[in-house]
Amino acid sequence: IVQGLNQLLSDVDRVVVFCSNEAEADRLRETVPAESRALLKKLTVRMGRVNHGFKLPDIATAVVGHHEIFRRYTVRRSVRKAVRGRPLETFVDLEKGDFVVHVTHGIGRYVGTEVLDRDGTQQEFFILEFRDRVKIYVPSTRVNLVQKYIGGFRGRPRLSVVGGTAWQKKKERVVKAVEELAAELLRMQAVRSTRPGVAFPPDDRYQKEFEAEFIYEETEDQLSVLAETKRDMESDRPMDRLICGDVGYGKTELAMRAAFKAAMNDKQVAVLVPTTVLA
Structure with missing residues (x-):
């Protein structure tokens, strides 16, 4: 990212970056490492969107979109x-x-x-x-x-x-098994609620760099769920979250962000997937 910005600034004096929201603007500022902070002085961040960047030679300015810098695209x-x-x-x-x-x-x-x-x-x-x-x-x-x-x-x-009794008995066994499972889940949740969980620290630069590598721009729902998930992870209460969504709406991308956050804080992560494609 820094290399790309420096390449732009080799031809112009100023770069205007259009971001769709404040989260994208924060990501841009936080992704630039401390030793390259001088670079930010040559950047101007604006809210809005441009599909394709362009240069204005007369005023030595380049205009680009956040998605172009991070190679992220809406599909x-x-x-x-x-x-x-x-x-x-x-x-x-x-x-x-x-x-x-x-x-x-x-x-x-x-x-x-x-x-x-x-x-x-x-x-x-x-x-x-x-x-x-x-x-x-x-x-x-x-x-x-x-x-x-x-x-x-x-x-x-x-x-x-x-007219037989086998089906009725089978249903009764299922009802009993479900009731036993529900009771065990309640007992387990009661025990978990009394014990402190692992409180992860806030995102660091590596987390932001990792998330910036995803090529798709997050939807509003993804951003909301991701914020809630991280809030759970950073709480001292044991995390218990299920993310539901239709096929192709980016659930795995969110899971990878959470897995990376845990792994970068010295925790082992198990990722179970139902298909070879996801693996």
């Missing part, structure tokens, strides 16, 4: 929405042969739809097949009772027996 992130386990909204969500879960009867197979006469009214029904080829007709008005099956393993699930 439209590609978003791939992946919605898996959720209640069905229409029949279009299913294909014949798909496994489904009925709230009352358990795991079945979607066979198709059929229009039947019911009390003189034509109505469309889901047809679900269970063990022993028993079929259940679910009216379209009760589609909320059916959910596409998302298993935790590869293979074909075992179909449930309509």
